[in-house]
Amino acid sequence: MSVGIDEISFYTSNYYLDLRTLAEVQQTDPDKYYEGIGQEKMGMAAPDEDVVTMAANAALPLIERVGTDAVSTLMFATETGIDQSKAAGVYVHRLLGMNNNCRVVEMKQACYSATAAIQMACALVARQPEKKVLVIASDVARYDLDSPGEATQGCGAVAMLISANPRLLEIDPEVGNHTEDVMDFWRPNYRATALVDGKYSTKIYLRALKKAWENFREVSSLAFDDFSHFCYHLPFSRMAQKAHQHLAKLNKADLTPEQIEGQIEDTLLYNRIIGNSYTASMYIGLTSLLENCKQNIAGKKIGFFSYGSGCVAEFFSGTVVAGYEKYLHRSEHKAMLDEREEVSYEKYLELYRYPDPRDGSDLTIEKVTTGRFRLAGFNQHKREYVAS
Numbered sequence: 001m002s003v004g005i006d007e008i009s010f011y012t013s014n015y016y017l018d019l020r021t022l023a024e025v026q027q028t029d030p031d032k033y034y035e036g037i038g039q040e041k042m043g044m045a046a047p048d049e050d051v052v053t054m055a056a057n058a059a060l061p062l063i064e065r066v067g068t069d070a071v072s073t074l075m076f077a078t079e080t081g082i083d084q085s086k087a088a089g090v091y092v093h094r095l096l097g098m099n100n101n102c103r104v105v106e107m108k109q110a111c112y113s114a115t116a117a118i119q120m121a122c123a124l125v126a127r128q129p130e131k132k133v134l135v136i137a138s139d140v141a142r143y144d145l146d147s148p149g150e151a152t153q154g155c156g157a158v159a160m161l162i163s164a165n166p167r168l169l170e171i172d173p174e175v176g177n178h179t180e181d182v183m184d185f186w187r188p189n190y191r192a193t194a195l196v197d198g199k200y201s202t203k204i205y206l207r208a209l210k211k212a213w214e215n216f217r218e219v220s221s222l223a224f225d226d227f228s229h230f231c232y233h234l235p236f237s238r239m240a241q242k243a244h245q246h247l248a249k250l251n252k253a254d255l256t257p258e259q260i261e262g263q264i265e266d267t268l269l270y271n272r273i274i275g276n277s278y279t280a281s282m283y284i285g286l287t288s289l290l291e292n293c294k295q296n297i298a299g300k301k302i303g304f305f306s307y308g309s310g311c312v313a314e315f316f317s318g319t320v321v322a323g324y325e326k327y328l329h330r331s332e333h334k335a336m337l338d339e340r341e342e343v344s345y346e347k348y349l350e351l352y353r354y355p356d357p358r359d360g361s362d363l364t365i366e367k368v369t370t371g372r373f374r375l376a377g378f379n380q381h382k383r384e385y386v387a388s
Contacts, residue, residue: 112308154275
């Protein structure tokens with residue numbers, strides 16, 4: 001019996017800022033972003049959007065297909081949680097009308113936790129093959145204005161249904177892990193935006209890749225040449241290129257620049273125009289590969305490197321299932337991305353600075369999002385979510 005990803009769907013805000021606009025305001029060359037970090041646009045959450053609404057919108061097509069009683073567990077991965085106690089997934093559970101017997105839990109470890117959720121979901125399904133587990137990763141990446149990280153903001157959510165005999169990707173049980181206590185990126189409870197040491201974080205990312213890969217090789221018979229494509233955690237698209245060059249060098253793989261690009265390029269297409277989505281980024285990358293690769297990759301091995309600052313990293317593998325292309329949401333995703341609204345720099349600042357009550361004050365939020373679910377406001381320290 002195989003276990004893995006049976007269906008995958010993602011969602012992002014209907015607003016975006018073109019990084020050419022940011023470059024113009026900053027009086028810098030747009031290629032600093034378009035070429036330097038490989039990013040073109042960054043999603044900006046509407047005032048009535050957050051990790052809950054994006055998560056519910058991402059998961060809706062999956063629940064509409066399998067029904068509200070089919071899922072036994074909902075695992076919600078995020079590093080931009082909205083409550084120190086209550087799992088954000090509990091709100092999603094209600095919005096989607098899911099069964100009361102479905103357990104819900106939230107997971108956190110920077111950008112890595114969605115991978116932990118998937119591995120735990122696979123274990124649950126292996127134990128009870130008739131069950132399905134819904135894994136959702138949802139984040140809003142925010143950095144201080146005029147900081148080096150500003151251009152790597154973004155937002156997005158991805159929902160994945162984990163089941164026995166999956167229709168998209170069979171996940172192998174062998175994994176390579178690496179954990180190390182470092183301070184390359186973190187967000188204290190008293191801050192709305194993260195702190196990051198960019199150069200150090202890149203160094204740690206690559207070191208963790210080496211260590212996780214070495215551990216993977218100890219437990220798996222697969223070698224570098226067995227993989228047709230690789231999905232990496234994507235804080236920005238250029239990071240995947242750096243990572244893959246590093247991994248190829250570690251394995252003494254004699255690849256041309258074109259071959260390096262060929263193994264990762266299709267995973268980057270959505271990230272370039274959405275921006276960083278933290279826990280969701282690698283799996284939006286997988287969606288990008290499955291929906292945009294011009295060749296049929298059924299039966300091909302995919303390598304995954306998941307990285308969460310602080311840090312925890314994991315390398316694992318999966319096999320694309322024959323007939324996968326029939327079960328994608330390609331047209332829906334394309335329509336969502338095509339229908340987004342570009343914002344001016346002034347509108348970007350307005351969205352960035354929209355009130356987010358930290359003092360317990362009440363706030364009513366007007367309807368802006370085009371999604372099915374929205375944050376209606378804050379009342380007596382409670383977040384209020386409704387279906388549009």
